[in-house]
Amino acid sequence: MTDQAYNFAYLDEQTKRMIRRAILKGLAVPGYQVPFASREMPMPYGWGTGGVQVSAAVLTPEDRFKVIDQGADDTTNAVSIRSFFERTANVETTTKTEDATVIQTRHRIPEVALSEGQILVYQVPIPEPLRFLEPRESETRKMHSLEEYGLMHVKLYEDISRHGHIATAYAYPVTVEARYVMDPSPIPKFDNPKLGDNPAIQLFGAGREQRIYALPPYTKVVSLDFEDHPFDPSKADHPCGLCGAENSYLDEVITDDAGGRMFVCSDTDYCEDRQASGHRGKDAA
Amino acid sequence: MYVAVKGGERAIENAHAWLAEERRGDLSIDSLTVPQIREQLSLAVNRVMAEGSLFDPDLAALAIKQARGDLIEAIFLIRAYRTTLPRFGSSAPIETGKMACDRRISATFKDLPGGQVLGPTFDYTHRLLDFKLAADGEVPEGPTAPATGADVPHVTEFLNQEGLIEDALPDDTTPRDLTREPLELPADRSVRLQALARADEGFTLSMAYSTQRGYARNHAFVGELRIGTVPVEMEIPELGFSIEIGEIAVTECETVNQFKGSKTEPPQFTRGYGLVFGQTERKAISMALVDRALRWEELGEDFEGAPAQDAEFVLYHADNIQATGFLEHIKLPHYVDFQSELELVRKLRREATARTQQEAAE
Amino acid sequence: METATLTGGFASPPIDAARAFRAIMEAMARPGTLHDLDGCTPPAPLAPATGAVILTLCDADTPIYLAGNVDCPDVRDWIAFHTGAPLTGPEHCMFAFGTWGDLMPLNRFPAGCAEYPDRSSTLVAQSEKLCPEGATLTGPGIQTQAQLSVPDPHLLQANHAQYPLGVDFIFTCGTQIAALPRSTEVN
Numbered sequence: 001m002t003d004q005a006y007n008f009a010y011l012d013e014q015t016k017r018m019i020r021r022a023i024l025k026g027l028a029v030p031g032y033q034v035p036f037a038s039r040e041m042p043m044p045y046g047w048g049t050g051g052v053q054v055s056a057a058v059l060t061p062e063d064r065f066k067v068i069d070q071g072a073d074d075t076t077n078a079v080s081i082r083s084f085f086e087r088t089a090n091v092e093t094t095t096k097t098e099d100a101t102v103i104q105t106r107h108r109i110p111e112v113a114l115s116e117g118q119i120l121v122y123q124v125p126i127p128e129p130l131r132f133l134e135p136r137e138s139e140t141r142k143m144h145s146l147e148e149y150g151l152m153h154v155k156l157y158e159d160i161s162r163h164g165h166i167a168t169a170y171a172y173p174v175t176v177e178a179r180y181v182m183d184p185s186p187i188p189k190f191d192n193p194k195l196g197d198n199p200a201i202q203l204f205g206a207g208r209e210q211r212i213y214a215l216p217p218y219t220k221v222v223s224l225d226f227e228d229h230p231f232d233p234s235k236a237d238h239p240c241g242l243c244g245a246e247n248s249y250l251d252e253v254i255t256d257d258a259g260g261r262m263f264v265c266s267d268t269d270y271c272e273d274r275q276a277s278g279h280r281g282k283d284a285a
Numbered sequence: 286m287y288v289a290v291k292g293g294e295r296a297i298e299n300a301h302a303w304l305a306e307e308r309r310g311d312l313s314i315d316s317l318t319v320p321q322i323r324e325q326l327s328l329a330v331n332r333v334m335a336e337g338s339l340f341d342p343d344l345a346a347l348a349i350k351q352a353r354g355d356l357i358e359a360i361f362l363i364r365a366y367r368t369t370l371p372r373f374g375s376s377a378p379i380e381t382g383k384m385a386c387d388r389r390i391s392a393t394f395k396d397l398p399g400g401q402v403l404g405p406t407f408d409y410t411h412r413l414l415d416f417k418l419a420a421d422g423e424v425p426e427g428p429t430a431p432a433t434g435a436d437v438p439h440v441t442e443f444l445n446q447e448g449l450i451e452d453a454l455p456d457d458t459t460p461r462d463l464t465r466e467p468l469e470l471p472a473d474r475s476v477r478l479q480a481l482a483r484a485d486e487g488f489t490l491s492m493a494y495s496t497q498r499g500y501a502r503n504h505a506f507v508g509e510l511r512i513g514t515v516p517v518e519m520e521i522p523e524l525g526f527s528i529e530i531g532e533i534a535v536t537e538c539e540t541v542n543q544f545k546g547s548k549t550e551p552p553q554f555t556r557g558y559g560l561v562f563g564q565t566e567r568k569a570i571s572m573a574l575v576d577r578a579l580r581w582e583e584l585g586e587d588f589e590g591a592p593a594q595d596a597e598f599v600l601y602h603a604d605n606i607q608a609t610g611f612l613e614h615i616k617l618p619h620y621v622d623f624q625s626e627l628e629l630v631r632k633l634r635r636e637a638t639a640r641t642q643q644e645a646a647e
Numbered sequence: 648m649e650t651a652t653l654t655g656g657f658a659s660p661p662i663d664a665a666r667a668f669r670a671i672m673e674a675m676a677r678p679g680t681l682h683d684l685d686g687c688t689p690p691a692p693l694a695p696a697t698g699a700v701i702l703t704l705c706d707a708d709t710p711i712y713l714a715g716n717v718d719c720p721d722v723r724d725w726i727a728f729h730t731g732a733p734l735t736g737p738e739h740c741m742f743a744f745g746t747w748g749d750l751m752p753l754n755r756f757p758a759g760c761a762e763y764p765d766r767s768s769t770l771v772a773q774s775e776k777l778c779p780e781g782a783t784l785t786g787p788g789i790q791t792q793a794q795l796s797v798p799d800p801h802l803l804q805a806n807h808a809q810y811p812l813g814v815d816f817i818f819t820c821g822t823q824i825a826a827l828p829r830s831t832e833v834n
Contacts, residue, residue, distance in 0.1 A: 006369065007661055008661035008662060008665065009661070009665070012369070012371075013660060013661060013664065014706055014707075014708070015368075016661075016664070016665075016668075017664075017703070017704055017705075017706055017708075017709075018708065020668050020671075020672070020703070020704060021704055021709070021741075022765070023672060024671065024672065024675050024704075024769070024815070025765035025767075025815070026765075027672070027675045027676050027788070027828060028675065028815045028828035028829055028830060029764050029765065029810075029811045029828075029829070029830065030787045030830060032764060032765065032811060034765045035467035035469065035763075035765070036467060037464075037465050037466045037467050038467070039368045039464075040361075040364040040365050040367070040368045040464075040606065041365065041368075042365040044361070044606075044609070044610035044613060044614065045606060045607050045609075045610030045611055045614075046610040046611035046612075046613065046614025046617075047610065047614050047617065049610075057668070058665075058668070058669065058672065059665065060662070060665045060666050060669055061662060061665070062666075069617070069618060070618045070619075070620055070621045071621060074293045075293060075618055076293040076296060076297055077617055077618075078293070079293035079294050079297060080293075080297060083294070106617075107619070107621045107622060108621055116677075125611070125614070136597055137470060137597060137601070138470050138471075138597060141762050142762065144762075145761035145762040146761070163633050164633070164636060165629070165632070165633065167629060167633075169622070169625035169626045169628065169629040170621070170622040170625045170626070171622070177786075177787055177830065179810070179811060180811075186619075186621075186622045187621075188621055188622065188624070188625035189625065190625070199790075201672070201673075201676045208607045208610060208611055210467040210468065214676075215787075216675075216676040216677070216787040216788035216830075217676060217677060217788055217790070218787065218788060218789060218790045219787040219788070220787070234628070234632075235625075235628065236624065236628050249621070249624075250624070251620055251621070251624060252620075252624055252627065266620075266621055266624075
């Protein structure tokens, strides 16, 4: 049931127009962070206000909406955001990746390849990939304008000299269409290869930081690396304990206080689907 | 066998039900009413209105009740409500010179037109717990005097007559609206003042205090602090004139700060300004000091690297709703990103151990 | 005020605008693809798709420029009533509407600046013909290549050459639209 006290998808029309204009400019300049006048939402900053505003601006009544947090549909914040849109936009919701037309996500890209007609909306905490090297927005904006990304390479190279590897495991920076360095949100680097050449539209919303950016379908996205230290999208070297998947991203679950642990797919829909079609891992019943 | 955790929805519903019970507390104690909060916790109400950027004492009181007295949570409720309100137009600038003052003091002159009016202040109370209040002691009526109704002139005007203080020239450009446009730097003074007016009181206080202790010291005198009500007028285009749509209580602080001068300009005092909804004088004074510190560039001063001078630092960190949201979001699940770090650290440790063993073997 | 001014908007603005935006977004995200855009009846000479772009994206915060024939009292009144968008010259507009010829030359529109390339105009060119043939398009949003009947490829190339600066284009024809962001290479 739609909550009649609020407009379709909660936001007023003027706000949606402002966000929609920002999305279009973001699509026109892939990877560039478009400032937008983020509104104060009825959920806290840092809990998906950017993603929620982008979703509200793109949803139509015909959509089937899926929300995941850490890859799972049933984490509390995913449940909370899903019920917000059930209430305010009256959209159908689903947990099936293939059935969803709009997917809002925090920290993961679904395992199943997305297709044309789908939209993936990322919740972004810190949209600026250079922020941890340079805290000033005035400086990082200048660096982007001059395509001055040397500092980022220096940082990654320092990692290599200290640890033998690039010590960034999530929110691993990428270069978009050989122009903008972009933060892909805190997805594990395992997910980075799915950013580029993706048939779906990918939209990124950072509410508190007031930025929207986008990757149109089939955009060229390259994870930063060096010739002698190529990008490595590795993950825990285990199969899923429940469905046996060898190539999915895994959560580590501590099962007892004697060091027992198991690894299970972080993408709950993917894992359930595989189990339903008869795949079994070593810890499955 | 392992079964994945489910039931987020039920967990949330149960948490909300428990929260509601906790908010109400012991049922044998009377429930607080919104008017009680509005009338008897009025300084909390004022803070919620100021930082919530919405002048509505009843809604602020309701928010305080709903938030169990957590003022930042109450401010959040007001902000989220405020964004859904339609905008019919903008009021004309309020005239604080026409304020009906409850309190008006100047630290720079012993006496002055309009007089020193202490008003309802904690200033000279001895901070001794009043146990009569615990026993619900009623308050004897205070003495009164008839209001003069005359305008109370601003102290800075007296200084300005002699050219002793920098001119504050009227500016008719429409100020930007931080709630409708993204913050951009450099931010002009109107944007900075708007951000400070809704900034967290504690943050603003600490920033102001740091200037007093030498981090961009600007020798502030409270030229004037006034608290009272001012009429709010709105221009109605169809009528061709403005009408009064109500009145609001505000606190205004004007500081008179260290003078500057140059070869071409004689020495002059400079200004800091604070204006906040309601009786909120700690915030208004803090705001004026921080405003003055942020003006270093336009006044030709040096950037000393002090936090209170750094507009980007101050403006990006002053909002308690942004700050508390982002701070508290680290409670949310992060096991996907944590797992990726865990794997990396394990890998680096394995390699380090292998290296050490190899070195030992050699 | 003419009745035509007051009518012809979206029947259900929140829903119609949401659907219209999806068509516009798909068009901008997949340059060269054609999408249906309808739901309003603007006064001549505006095409329904042009009218829907106006209703979906323009309001009091977006100065717009009307070029050539579309700058007429009927259109001005309709836009004023339905959107409140202020009219301005090409130098300060966020959106411009007109035929391709009337929108020329391109260099009078804001193309953004190095730090804020988003501060550029979106030009909505109403065309006689819009079909997937003609110039070859490559770039973000296009898997291999696409074709679109665009005018003056060399002007579009010059616009693309400024990337990440440049203006973005939406082409309308009757109830159809296609888009061409600055990121698209035209050959």
